[in-house]
Amino acid sequence: MLQISDLHVRYATAEAVRGVSLSATPGRVTLVLGANGAGKSSTLRAAAGLVKAHAGRVELDGADITGLAPHKIVRRGMVLVPEGRRVFAPLTVEENLVLGGYTAKRDAADRVLRRVYEMFPILEQRRAGQAGLLSGGEQQMLAFGRALMSSPRAIMLDEPSMGLAPTMVESVLGAVRDMAESGIAVLLVEQNADMGLEIADDVVAMARGEVVFSGPASQARSNASVLRAFLGEAALVE
Amino acid sequence: MTTTQDRGASAAPAAGTTVLETVDVAVHYGGIKAVDGIDMKLETGRILGILGPNGSGKSTLLGAITRLVPLTRGRVLLDGEDYGRTPPSKLAHRGIARTFQTVRLLPDLPVLGNIQLGADLRLNRATRWRELVRRSVPESVTEAIERTGVGDVLDLLPGELSYGTARRVEIARALASRPRVLMLDEPTAGMNQPERLEVADLLRKLRDEGLTQLLVEHDVQMMVDTCDRLLAMNQGKHVAEGAPADVVRDPAVQEAYLGKRWNRAADQ
Amino acid sequence: GSPSSGGGGGGGDGGGGGEGLPDTIKIMNIRALTGPVSFAGLAAQQGIDLALAEIEEDGLLGDSTLEVDSRDSAASAQEAASFASQAAADTSFTAIIGPEASAQALAVSPIAQGQGIPVVYVQAGSEGVLTGDFTFRMTPPAESYFEIVGDYLEQQGVATASVLINTGNPTLVQLGEDTIPALGEAHGFEIVSSSGVETTAQDFTSQASSIAGAAPDAAFLMVQGPQAPVAITQLRQAGFDGEIIGMSAMGAGNLQSAGQTAEGAVWPANFNAGQSDESSQTFVEAFQAEYGEEPTNYSAEAYDAMWFLARAIAEADSADRGAVQQAMADLAAEGFDGAQGSVTFEGNDARVSGVLVRWDGAAEVPFELGEN
């Protein structure tokens, strides 16, 4: 399980995360909500070792991984699907996927590769094409599939549904749910709060770098202010 | 579910005349037919929405219209005149502005500079020189900043912005040129529901002021609420077109694009 | 007599060295002590230091002392020009000992000539270096003594020859394109092929093959010092077994790395430590005593330049630039015996009879015709 406690992240001009604590448990989806600039991505990036945590602790299955190099964190079984796709544009689709399975055993990686192709047939069609030529949504699928390749024990997803068509959002979030069911700890940042809430077990809401709500999804769904903040006034009327 | 269908109120002066038109436009990459024979009309003071599954050719169509992607076949017309041979940089001068699906801000320029970039083509010689002496900012820029609400981050560099804020800056840049036609490629990706509504509000307000828009989005609710017409694409081809409510009810669109969830919502 | 005694005599004749002279006379010495031609610069510096010590001991300038301000140009023309203009602007400098690379000298000459400060160059063999009466050169141009190789070739019965030229170096181009063909006409051999290489060329396999293919009796290698051992090695490997003729750049230890392979290579030089002139041997002994090694031509030329300058100052009995320049011109007209043997002048440009030098596989030795 992933446990983030009292995390602080500072940039030159601002302190983006101030004392955030949250956790992701195997078999459950923890949804992180928050407005633009709330510090969601910064939290995830710090947990993945991409930015330095100014203070605080990140633990994976009880072991302290704060400040560990990103690749070491991956080897311990936690991956991050970064914000904004970031596929390796000049490499082929398949090369991107193979790289995703860099730390995995070869046969395990082959198995996941087949599953990814099943989930996203377009990727299989384009396996030999350059990833940079895919459409925005296709790249998002690739980024998601790439993260699956390492068969992680914990996964952090930063807006995996961004740029996806509704059908695709459904299948990606469905896949996220399935992952959790299979015993993986999932930390999900999702702007599509409506759908996110549907698959989440726990919800953490952030504002200006701090946690302002934390609790089970059912409680979030009935919490007027959470709804207002992330689903809009309309959600309350309903 | 409230849908703000205030189309009737939007009758800007010349509303309804065709500004921009594509005739049988196709873009092929080898065997990939990204866009394959699209006819489309953009009318003044209206918002045309384009939706379609991932990879259906929406962004490519936008690229073709803005001449950043070469056409395989077909014609593109602005005010009834074929501009298929005009250099792409001339289009901006004729009032076409666009945003891209990915964030494309200049990393070394602070946010303000990035927004000003949009307005630069409108400056005359005198204002250009004046800017050198005292750093004045054109009114269109201040207005765009105000409308998109990025006033707080003007002296940050793009690398220091969160994703959603960066997208707003892009919209501001496009607005700063005071365009006649605005094309937006997934402007609200990465924003949450209230933020999206805010952008949708802005777009509607702009439309009411007479700005013609082409909007590509995956947020169907927003599309229905915002657009005057919808065009649905699949695999580069035209699938359905018409009033938003009709298009989203079209079985072909539901099948290819919307999925179970929307069906459920629509059935209610 | 020896250069030192000769110099002393000259000073004495000039009339009681030191009356019209200030306490110190400053000379700017522009040397490439670092960078790609540092081998020449460092050797020249040794020659100058030795000469200075001798001049001091000799009392040529009476109570006055020569103060040599040595500056490292690192072979940069801009640096050299900058030092020259500093010397020209600072009236306490009487003269300049100029840099070794032609490009540097070309930049220094207009300044020296324009501002009227005498300069004497070491090396700097290009045309255009001597632009007027204030510019002197202590290194005779190679073509002026290249003639001595002609007799050798005739003696070896050479009838055909090939030439390899570094096209980036003016001196080498001139030798290869003008001097050697003229030599051929005078000494009855024919140039069968002539090919060029870039300044920075490292590999000569192709040229070596084609020369070996043409199988001339002799090959002239007009290449830069560091290129010489490579060219010789590859020429031999390509199967060429004729005479190999170079120029003075082959000296100064450049053939060391080629070792035995280069044995028999011959070149005309303005100086060799083994040459028999009496004044040369005096210099060589003094040099060996001081540094424990044999002097190269760079040391000899710089040594001569320093002495030349000192004697002119003594002769002029003044540190005034114009007077010193006049004395230098007079001295040049007379000529003198120095480290390079008997040095005469053509205008302001030095001339010597030259020696033929041969690489014996381990060392450069003077080669007397008829020895073979």
Next chain:
Amino acid sequence: MNTWWLSNQILIQSTFISLLLALSIQVPLRAGVFSFAGVGSYAIGAYTAAILTIRYQVPGIVAIGAGVLLAAVVGYLLALLVARLAGLYLGMATISFALLLGVLATNGGDLTGGATGLYGAISTVTTEHVIAVAVVVMVLLAASERGAFGRKVDAVREDPQLAVSLGVNVIGVRRMVFVVSGALGACAGGMNSLLRTTVSPETVGFHLVVTALTMIIIGGALSWAGAAIGAVIFTWLPSLLHTVGEWQLLVYGLLVAFAAVYVPNGLLGLLQTGWRRLQRRGRRIPAEGAAAGTSVTAAQDPEQELAALGGPTGEARP
């Protein structure tokens, strides 16, 4: 005129000439064009000026002007030729162009003086002229870096496609930088050969690319001021390094390496970041001050806080 001026004239001249040469590479670089053609233009300018003064006794200014004109035209033609090239491929093509000119000079026979080059190009060009030209150039370039034009060039460098969509004539800008670069390079070359009265193939070689590039990168690549800093440093550094004697080359290398490695945006960048920091101090970092207050309320009343923070900025909320 004091002695300092007199005895350092060469270095003063060299500073401004190097600056112009560096700018001839910096200008295209600023527009994202890796063109070293400025060095070739330097050769064009140097030889044109020398040939015209020596052979035709043309006044110095005219001779330099002719070189500048010629190089600008050549620059334009080159721009047309290499339009499809980008990155270091373009770099290689333009280096080829410069080397080609060097070989032409070496093999130019009487016209260029072959390997020896030309000497005796006496003219009336003085240090003051050089400074005047350089100052004018700097003022113009400084203006071009500010305001709308500066942003336009930035856009062409960072994202040409975006620039096109914003109405910038990218192809036009690229051609223009070739022309400007040609003119600047030729101006530097012409003045150098007339001030030194000589030019040879050796002085117009590849090493100029290295020198100019070093000046720009160490000084700061994105502004004329960086090139100026670089030109001053690398012209005067060698004379300062004489104190370290025989190891001057080594120290020089160490300094270049150190600056390139540890001063990421050049010395100019260092100054600018320092300046920005100073300006920002107090204005930014709301994290500690402004936000500390809200964190208290947040603890007390998370619901209210949430409602207020739905959007990125308070005033943007409807």
Next chain:
Amino acid sequence: MAQDVLNALTLGSLYLLFALGMSLAWGTIGILNFAHGSIFMFAAFSAHLIVREVSLPIPAMILLGALVGAALSVLLQVLAFEPIQRRAKDHRKAELQILVGGIGIAIIPLAIAQRITKSVPFGYSNGAFSVSTYDLGFVRVSNIQLLILVTALGLAGLIGWWLRAARPGLALRAIGVDSEVATMMGVDRRRLALLTMAVAGGLAGLAGVLLTYYLGSIAPETGDAFLLKAFAAIILGGVGSILGVVVGAMVLAGIETVVLVTTDGSWTPAIAFGLIFLMLLVRPNGLFGRQEVRRT
């Protein structure tokens, strides 16, 4: 004729041997190392210093050169290129800085070697290896010439295969594209980059020793002279392609040889670079380079 072909192949192999390491580092982790020539020279020079004292056989010398080269290259990576890449915002910006940093660092070994040798060429005349030449009738070929041909092509093949086939090769290319995301895939970019630089430096050192044997001697400045040629060969072939650098080196050598054989040689560089210029006009990404993708 046969001799000319062999000579061109040998010259091409010299360029290739020199360019291989440079191309590897540039095409994968984006380090265009202009100190490569300096490493090349200094490795050869170190071997010279040692062989002056003890006579060593050629394999020992090659190993020695490769080790010195690898060590220098790793040092360079740790002290210079790593910090640059860590700080730079993007790849393109790091590229120029790395280039100039390399130019600066290259001066250091050069200055040391110049100081010790006074710029007089050095060789391995004391080594336990002597060049022998075989006259096969239609061609003359030396043992060292053969060694160079075989090593250059063999190593190029090996590296090309490694980059294509092995997962680390893929990871290397990924680092070159976006090193941050590569680490998010579990790639230890630091170790892989160090490994690459070690291999590149080792190749430089090996090339230095072999070339010194072949040429008989080299001067401290020799490394720099090869640099431009290697750069040209890599560009001509297309950055990132090992096949490209092989072809680039051979084409460059071929052109030069043809010009040398058919003319008096003074126009060689003009024709060689003129042809490179023309080829680039026709193929803007080199002969085997891939076009960079960017779409709207």
